[in-house]
Amino acid sequence: MINKYDALKIENQLCFPLYACAKEVVRQYNPFLEMIDLTYTQYITMMVMWEKKELNVKELGQILYLDSGTLTPVLKKLEAKGYVIRARSKVDERNLEVRLTEAGEKLKEEAVHIPSEIGKCVNLEAEEAAMLYKILYKILGNI
Amino acid sequence: MINKYDALKIENQLCFPLYACAKEVVRQYNPFLEMIDLTYTQYITMMVMWEKKELNVKELGQILYLDSGTLTPVLKKLEAKGYVIRARSKVDERNLEVRLTEAGEKLKEEAVHIPSEIGKCVNLEAEEAAMLYKILYKILGNI
DNA sequence: GTAAATTAAATTGTATACAATTATGACGTG
DNA sequence: CACGTCATAATTGTATACAATTTAATTTAC
Numbered sequence: 001m002i003n004k005y006d007a008l009k010i011e012n013q014l015c016f017p018l019y020a021c022a023k024e025v026v027r028q029y030n031p032f033l034e035m036i037d038l039t040y041t042q043y044i045t046m047m048v049m050w051e052k053k054e055l056n057v058k059e060l061g062q063i064l065y066l067d068s069g070t071l072t073p074v075l076k077k078l079e080a081k082g083y084v085i086r087a088r089s090k091v092d093e094r095n096l097e098v099r100l101t102e103a104g105e106k107l108k109e110e111a112v113h114i115p116s117e118i119g120k121c122v123n124l125e126a127e128e129a130a131m132l133y134k135i136l137y138k139i140l141g142n143i
Numbered sequence: 144m145i146n147k148y149d150a151l152k153i154e155n156q157l158c159f160p161l162y163a164c165a166k167e168v169v170r171q172y173n174p175f176l177e178m179i180d181l182t183y184t185q186y187i188t189m190m191v192m193w194e195k196k197e198l199n200v201k202e203l204g205q206i207l208y209l210d211s212g213t214l215t216p217v218l219k220k221l222e223a224k225g226y227v228i229r230a231r232s233k234v235d236e237r238n239l240e241v242r243l244t245e246a247g248e249k250l251k252e253e254a255v256h257i258p259s260e261i262g263k264c265v266n267l268e269a270e271e272a273a274m275l276y277k278i279l280y281k282i283l284g285n286i
Numbered sequence: 287g288t289a290a291a292t293t294a295a296a297t298t299g300t301a302t303a304c305a306a307t308t309a310t311g312a313c314g315t316g
Numbered sequence: 317c318a319c320g321t322c323a324t325a326a327t328t329g330t331a332t333a334c335a336a337t338t339t340a341a342t343t344t345a346c
Contacts, residue, residue, distance in 0.1 A: 005255060007259065008258060010187065010194065012258075013258070014267075014272055015168050015261060018275075019169060019187075021161060021165070021283050022158075022162045022166075023208060025158050025161055026158070028286060048153055050148070051151075063153065112147060112151060114151075115150040115156070116150065118158060119157075131274055132275070135271050136160035137160055139164050139168065139266075139267065140160065142265060143264060143265075
């Protein structure tokens with residue numbers, strides 16, 4: 001029973017489970033992120049800040065696949081919470097430098113257990129996780 | 144060079160590429176969906192409608208992993224475009240039945256080429272696509 | 287048979303996402 | 317040096333998402 005509309009069925013899509021799965025996994029973060037009063041977007045931004053300490057909005061956007069339209073309000077909120085400082089670059093005033101504060105650095109301690117909690121929810125075999133990781137980055141590379 | 148914070152690095156995350164990849168893939172739909180004046184959310188809703196012809200908001204939400212807060216405005220827009228009709232169930236007035244119209248049925252013809260276009264963008268080997276599909280549904284099942 | 291509990295949508299409020307536009311700074315060329 | 321071009325953030329407008337609440341209908345308990 002094959003017809004030309006089969007490709008339009010939701011169960012034959014690859015993108016739909018990708019979209020749904022991403023949403024559901026992000027939702028799993030909520031109870032843990034609530035404890036440190038961060039949203040998921042704020043959390044991934046902090047992950048980059050914990051690693052880089054300082055970078056500008058453009059660089060942050062390239063790493064996170066987000067543009068200034070999304071990042072500007074997120075960074076303002078993180079600044080309001082005291083975790084980062086935003087300041088125009090002295091060298092090139094078009095760039096906005098974002099710098100991790102002491103308080104931001106301290107927050108890392110409270111977040112360190114989160115990845116393993118999420119790992120438990122997702123609950124994949126090591127090989128599956130490795131395969132998924134590889135395929136996702138392949139797609140990101142292809143696009 | 145292993146330390147206890149490695150798990151917090153963005154490159155060691157599985158959820159982040161999942162989130163980013165889903166977003167980027169959805170973005171690939173834009174040029175094609177623009178041609179038929181649908182958003183991605185409207186498109187996946189129509190995919191279910193094309194297959195089911197009629198169902199209520201709750202059933203739609205279970206299939207799409209969306210709640211009425213998201214679906215209500217989407218369905219109102221699809222109704223305004225003439226692709227579906229919304230009406231309270233006679234049997235149980237709490238339920239809102241959504242039914243595909245003739246115009247909605249016709250739209251399928253214009254959408255039928257989209258899945259293959261997206262397939263070209265994502266550009267995976269058949270085995271990779273199958274593996275990805277399997278892993279994504281496994282995660283959705285685990286959550 | 288009615289009050290309490292449950293269910294389904296809609297509404298409200300908050301936070302993304304992102305396209306398109308705007309504002310400002312930097313740079314290159316005549 | 318002036319001017320056109322380019323680059324970077326911020327802003328604007330639209331459309332999700334989803335938690336929490338509200339409204340209305342139905343079912344359950346007693």
